[in-house]
Amino acid sequence: MFRVRAGFRPKLVYYILNSILYSSWLLGIFPFIYEPRQRKLHRSKWLILYGFVLSSGLLFLMLKHESEREGNGPKLDVFERNFVLQQISLLLGVVGVLAICAMYLRTFWRSRNLEWIYNELMHLELRYFCSDAVECQTFDAYVIQKGILIVGGVASTMVVHFGVPNQRLPLSNLIVVALIKLGTFLLAIHFHLGVAFIYRFVWSINRELLGLANYLRAHPSGGSSRVNLLLKLYGQLVDIYGRLTECYDYQTALMIVIFLAANIIVSFYMIVYSVSLSQMSFFMMLIMFPLALVNNFLDFWLSIAVCDLVERTGRQTSMILKLFNDIEDMDKALEMSISEFALFCSHRRFKFLHCGLFYVNREMGFQMLVTSFLYLLFLVQFDFMNL
Numbered sequence: 001m002f003r004v005r006a007g008f009r010p011k012l013v014y015y016i017l018n019s020i021l022y023s024s025w026l027l028g029i030f031p032f033i034y035e036p037r038q039r040k041l042h043r044s045k046w047l048i049l050y051g052f053v054l055s056s057g058l059l060f061l062m063l064k065h066e067s068e069r070e071g072n073g074p075k076l077d078v079f080e081r082n083f084v085l086q087q088i089s090l091l092l093g094v095v096g097v098l099a100i101c102a103m104y105l106r107t108f109w110r111s112r113n114l115e116w117i118y119n120e121l122m123h124l125e126l127r128y129f130c131s132d133a134v135e136c137q138t139f140d141a142y143v144i145q146k147g148i149l150i151v152g153g154v155a156s157t158m159v160v161h162f163g164v165p166n167q168r169l170p171l172s173n174l175i176v177v178a179l180i181k182l183g184t185f186l187l188a189i190h191f192h193l194g195v196a197f198i199y200r201f202v203w204s205i206n207r208e209l210l211g212l213a214n215y216l217r218a219h220p221s222g223g224s225s226r227v228n229l230l231l232k233l234y235g236q237l238v239d240i241y242g243r244l245t246e247c248y249d250y251q252t253a254l255m256i257v258i259f260l261a262a263n264i265i266v267s268f269y270m271i272v273y274s275v276s277l278s279q280m281s282f283f284m285m286l287i288m289f290p291l292a293l294v295n296n297f298l299d300f301w302l303s304i305a306v307c308d309l310v311e312r313t314g315r316q317t318s319m320i321l322k323l324f325n326d327i328e329d330m331d332k333a334l335e336m337s338i339s340e341f342a343l344f345c346s347h348r349r350f351k352f353l354h355c356g357l358f359y360v361n362r363e364m365g366f367q368m369l370v371t372s373f374l375y376l377l378f379l380v381q382f383d384f385m386n387l
Contacts, residue, residue, distance in 0.1 A: 304365035
């Protein structure tokens with residue numbers, strides 16, 4: 001499904017994409033079968049059943065191990081010292097389990113729509129945007145960074161479980177938790193990879209439009225057929241991104257909430273350990289908690305940045321089309337095609353509206369980070385006497 005290209009970076013991107021694909025198949029969160037002859041994905045009811053059973057089994061095992069640990073194991077020192085932190089951790093755990101269930105069910109429920117979206121992206125890739133044509137370094141960098149963050153997220157889970165004092169989880173429980181977290185990361189990355197592919201296609205259209213504008217400055221009598229084709233492709237991408245956002249809106253919103261809540265609770269853990277218990281060891285201070293915080297922050301911000309990148313690239317299309325206004329003696333048919341393209345871009349923009357509530361861009365991401373910091377301050381002020 002993915003084409004390997006020469007060079008270290010393209011090969012690394014190829015292996016990361018294939019690793020994500022096969023890991024999703026093994027964890028049952030990608031219920032599609034690829035047919036090489038037709039070059040299409042087909043929705044498989046057996047894979048949906050396999051994914052539902054596997055995810056339900058993992059969640060059941062995690063909850064079972066957690067209940068046994070709460071009933072028989074000793075309470076953490078930080079919970080004995082701070083009752084509010086214990087209640088917040090319990091609430092975050094319940095919300096996290098409910099969010100994971102909702103993400104899985106929503107993905108399986110919209111699998112037929114996802115089948116159409118993935119096939120359309122593959123069709124555009126094979127017919128119009130051949131991956132061997134031009135390398136998009138921004139796309140490659142995003143895939144590499146996302147792959148590193150997935151590994152870092154699973155590693156931070158293991159580090160936290162082994163690094164917390166007076167807590168020794170069974171190896172089986174740790175594997176179950178790591179698999180659930182990996183599956184949640186992969187569910188989220190499916191949406192962001194789709195957004196990244198749309199960005200690469202729009203970037204290719206902008207690159208070709210810019211080259212066409214430079215060519216027409218020397219040869220004003222160029223035809224309009226290529227511009228009409230680019231307009232058609234641009235319209236298809238706008239339609240695909242709208243359906244992709246609609247399929248993943250609730251999942252993305254839940255992941256954003258989980259990331260922000262996790263950052264708040266981890267920061268509060270650091271404050272309680274360092275102030276109340278004075279047990280902040282060198283390992284906890286420089287490795288365990290900072291690794292979890294940095295990984296969550298980078299994953300959150302990278303998810304925001306890729307959506308903002310598509311939005312900005314769509315605005316660049318309108319700016320590139322303005323360059324055609326300076327060309328004299330341009331063909332009338334070509335001029336009408338450029339005007340139609342510019343009118344379409346002004347009315348149909350790439351904006352990621354999730355759940356009909358908020359747009360995903362850098363401004364929103366910055367506001368959410370400030371809000372999470374304020375919530376941490378409110379939490380410290382509310383429980384200041386117990387610190």
